[in-house]
Amino acid sequence: MKKVLALTLTLAMLFVMCIGGSAFALDENEKVTLHLYGTANFVDVGPDGVTDLVSGVEMPGYNELISYWNELHPNVEVVVETCPWDSWLTSIQTAVLSGGVDIILHGATLTELCEPLDDYLAADPEYADTIFATENKRFGELDKTMVAGIQYVIEPSIAYIDTDILEHYGVEVPDASWTWDDLIAIAEKCTGTDPVTGKQTYGVQLCYTHTQNIFQNYYQLAMAYGAAPITYGKTAAESTIDVTGEKMLDIFTKIQKLAECCAPNVREGVNVNMDLNAENDTAIRWRTLAYDQYRKAVAAGIDDHFAFIPLPVIEEGDAAGAQSTYFGSYNMAICNTSEHKDWAWEFIKFVTTNEKAVEWTLATGGIPNCGYGMELLKEKMGDKANGPIQVLETLPDGFCNTTNVWYDNVNFGTFSTYLVTVLKDLVYGNITPEEAIANWQANIDDYMASIK
Amino acid sequence: MKRPKITKRIVRNQLVAYSFIIVSLITLLVLVYVPMLTTIRYSTYKVGLVGYGEKFVGWANYKMLFSQKAFWKSITNTIILAVMGLLTIPVGFILAVLINSLGRGRTQEFFRVGFYLPNIITGVSVYLIFQVVLMGSGGLLNNFLGKIVGHPVTIGWLSNPKYAKVGATILWVWMNAGYSMLINLASLQAIPTDLYEAAALDGATAFQKMLHITIPNMKACFSLLFVTGMINGLARFTDIYIISGSNTSGGAGGSLQTILMYIFQYSFETPNYGISSAGAMILFVLVFAFTMINVRLTGFLKDEV
Numbered sequence: 001m002k003k004v005l006a007l008t009l010t011l012a013m014l015f016v017m018c019i020g021g022s023a024f025a026l027d028e029n030e031k032v033t034l035h036l037y038g039t040a041n042f043v044d045v046g047p048d049g050v051t052d053l054v055s056g057v058e059m060p061g062y063n064e065l066i067s068y069w070n071e072l073h074p075n076v077e078v079v080v081e082t083c084p085w086d087s088w089l090t091s092i093q094t095a096v097l098s099g100g101v102d103i104i105l106h107g108a109t110l111t112e113l114c115e116p117l118d119d120y121l122a123a124d125p126e127y128a129d130t131i132f133a134t135e136n137k138r139f140g141e142l143d144k145t146m147v148a149g150i151q152y153v154i155e156p157s158i159a160y161i162d163t164d165i166l167e168h169y170g171v172e173v174p175d176a177s178w179t180w181d182d183l184i185a186i187a188e189k190c191t192g193t194d195p196v197t198g199k200q201t202y203g204v205q206l207c208y209t210h211t212q213n214i215f216q217n218y219y220q221l222a223m224a225y226g227a228a229p230i231t232y233g234k235t236a237a238e239s240t241i242d243v244t245g246e247k248m249l250d251i252f253t254k255i256q257k258l259a260e261c262c263a264p265n266v267r268e269g270v271n272v273n274m275d276l277n278a279e280n281d282t283a284i285r286w287r288t289l290a291y292d293q294y295r296k297a298v299a300a301g302i303d304d305h306f307a308f309i310p311l312p313v314i315e316e317g318d319a320a321g322a323q324s325t326y327f328g329s330y331n332m333a334i335c336n337t338s339e340h341k342d343w344a345w346e347f348i349k350f351v352t353t354n355e356k357a358v359e360w361t362l363a364t365g366g367i368p369n370c371g372y373g374m375e376l377l378k379e380k381m382g383d384k385a386n387g388p389i390q391v392l393e394t395l396p397d398g399f400c401n402t403t404n405v406w407y408d409n410v411n412f413g414t415f416s417t418y419l420v421t422v423l424k425d426l427v428y429g430n431i432t433p434e435e436a437i438a439n440w441q442a443n444i445d446d447y448m449a450s451i452k
Numbered sequence: 453m454k455r456p457k458i459t460k461r462i463v464r465n466q467l468v469a470y471s472f473i474i475v476s477l478i479t480l481l482v483l484v485y486v487p488m489l490t491t492i493r494y495s496t497y498k499v500g501l502v503g504y505g506e507k508f509v510g511w512a513n514y515k516m517l518f519s520q521k522a523f524w525k526s527i528t529n530t531i532i533l534a535v536m537g538l539l540t541i542p543v544g545f546i547l548a549v550l551i552n553s554l555g556r557g558r559t560q561e562f563f564r565v566g567f568y569l570p571n572i573i574t575g576v577s578v579y580l581i582f583q584v585v586l587m588g589s590g591g592l593l594n595n596f597l598g599k600i601v602g603h604p605v606t607i608g609w610l611s612n613p614k615y616a617k618v619g620a621t622i623l624w625v626w627m628n629a630g631y632s633m634l635i636n637l638a639s640l641q642a643i644p645t646d647l648y649e650a651a652a653l654d655g656a657t658a659f660q661k662m663l664h665i666t667i668p669n670m671k672a673c674f675s676l677l678f679v680t681g682m683i684n685g686l687a688r689f690t691d692i693y694i695i696s697g698s699n700t701s702g703g704a705g706g707s708l709q710t711i712l713m714y715i716f717q718y719s720f721e722t723p724n725y726g727i728s729s730a731g732a733m734i735l736f737v738l739v740f741a742f743t744m745i746n747v748r749l750t751g752f753l754k755d756e757v
Contacts, residue, residue, distance in 0.1 A: 212699050264589035268611050269697050413722050421701040428611045450516040
């Protein structure tokens with residue numbers, strides 16, 4: 001009897017210990033050091049902050065953010081080590097291998113190194129409701145996604161329209177319900193000699209024609225027309241990619257038409273200035289960093305000359321009715337070798353939702369990933385905040401920016417880099433849309449054959 | 453009884469001698485041979501992120517590379533660019549002859565330094581400037597050509613696949629002709645002047661002197677520049693990468709994608725170190741083979757001996 005009683009008590013004790021151990025509780029007396037490694041805006045602003053050379057705005061350094069954290073959690077020391085954007089992926093891999101990294105700054109792309117955050121979010125539904133987006137990636141089994149990180153800066157691309165140029169050409173400023181065909185029609189009308197100033201104007205500036213981010217132009221259009229070349233299987237080898245459909249040809253033809261309304265240097269991708277500026281000669285341009293652009297426009301005294309509106313609506317596919325966009329971000333991921341995962345999660349929650357931290361994020365020029373961030377944005381930008389906010393509010397649930405049916409720069413080798421090559425050739429005028437698609441498909445086929 | 457003393461002394465002396473080179477030996481071993489052997493090993497493994505699992509796949513990475521048209525194209529591009537880059541040798545030679553004809557003095561020093569300057573300017577800034585110089589619309593070179601032909605010229609020296617390699621070669625020659633000029637000049641000035649005096653007495657023309665005295669005496673110099681030029685040309689990366697808009701697929705229809713850019717894709721963009729290591733091994737074999745052929749054809753090492 002004694003033995004049975006002892007066994008029962010032992011089991012009860014173990015049960016209580018297990019419950020206690022599994023409960024999510026942080027010991028505020030525990031001395032912990034959290035190591036952050038990576039890039040994001042931490043490398044841009046540095047520990048003590050910088051002054052933006054164009055807008056003259058002072059941006060606070062990350063030491064300010066850490067001091068807010070230490071007001072709440074003095075027992076947790078935060079050590080930040082940044083690496084430059086050049087070869088940042090390799091630097092992060094090396095740092096993680098060396099050990100001791102708890103949070104990877106902008107590391108969600110390196111899914112293999114990230115702790116899946118799905119369970120953390122499921123255990124904290126209130127927090128999950130507070131934020132707009134999560135970094136959902138496809139990794140391992142490609143037909144599923146996992147939350148690899150949480151964005152603390154979210155940057156939807158929106159259109160910046162020079163209302164003066166449109167007025168000179170007698171074109172009405174569009175609203176958020178416009179389509180890509182409307183956009184092309186405006187761009188064609190506004191390319192030529194300005195009837196009022198007599199200066200050459202261009203209808204549109206395709207974004208990032210001077211970098212690999214030129215793919216964002218394709219991305220937005222593919223999203224708008226539901227052109228989904230990727231059908232995911234369990235693995236990359238079991239997946240199929242077909243870019244030869246009619247929809248894709250239509251998208252590439254639209255890009256070609258838009259390219260014809262661009263300035264020659266933009267088409268060639270050399271000496272391109274994407275910032276809003278007083279010497280602007282382009283009717284419509286688009287890019288991420290809406291708040292940063294707003295600050296630059298204010299500094300130049302030209303904010304009244306520009307309308308900030310969402311890119312055209314998505315016309316086909318599951319997300320029809322939402323705004324097409326490219327969704328840039330800065331994220332934080334928990335390193336899967338971290339010994340302080342709970343504190344790391346707490347830090348991520350702090351950065352994304354604590355009021356002072358959110359204010360810090362906005363002060364660095366980024367749009368914070370939470371409702372309070374949107375309120376602040378409205379306060380700062382007024383009506384001009386409506387564009388980015390509308391995009392964020394209509395964003396499809398579980399939206400994944402870089403591994404989805406339109407675009408994947410993680411799982412299919414040269415799929416994304418060769419897209420850049422054909423887009424650059426198409427925009428410059430070296431090839432036709434048909435040739436661009438044929439070249440891209442040939443490259444994809446080559447790669448897919450090699451992994452099967 | 454004497455032998456142990458001698459041995460101790462020898463050992464001590466040898467330890468002293470080895471202590472001078474031990475740092476170099478360890479550095480060489482750790483930083484060159486270990487990575488090299490690791491690369492050979494990785495080329496037969498499937499390696500995603502280093503340290504996160506490896507799987508032996510034998511020759512699969514090599515088979516994958518050889519089955520890719522893009523890889524073959526990158527090999528062709530690399531060889532063509534390396535051969536075109538050899539233009540630095542005649543350009544350097546012509547510059548050296550012109551500078552040498554100025555006679556030793558301040559003027560010669562001025563031009564010698566002037567033409568060598570591009571070699572010491574930070575590469576990245578030069579590449580960015582050359583993007584503007586070689587621009588299709590409003591580029592400096594096109595503006596210059598436009599003035600000559602009397603109508604606007606809009607050749608996309610870096611944007612059009614037909615001309616991209618020429619544009620990349622213009623940049624390469626501008627960057628490296630100074631080095632070639634310096635080596636040529638040193639070699640020219642080492643040719644004994646009595647040979648020219650004797651030829652002049654025999655009534656040789658300037659062209660005959662060049663053909664029968666200068667060029668034969670420059671053979672060792674040309675061999676050196678040829679071998680080093682090919683090695684450097686086959687390993688071109690940074691300049692091409694930047695003028696391609698930092699796109700590893702190579703600008704203008706992939707016409708500028710070199711093997712190193714191809715390898716870079718699988719190292720830093722879609723990490724598969726197995727494939728990039730296999731690519732690195734192929735590049736090594738290619739450079740080695742070309743170097744051996746060049747050495748054999750030019751008799752480079754024989755001349756050195």
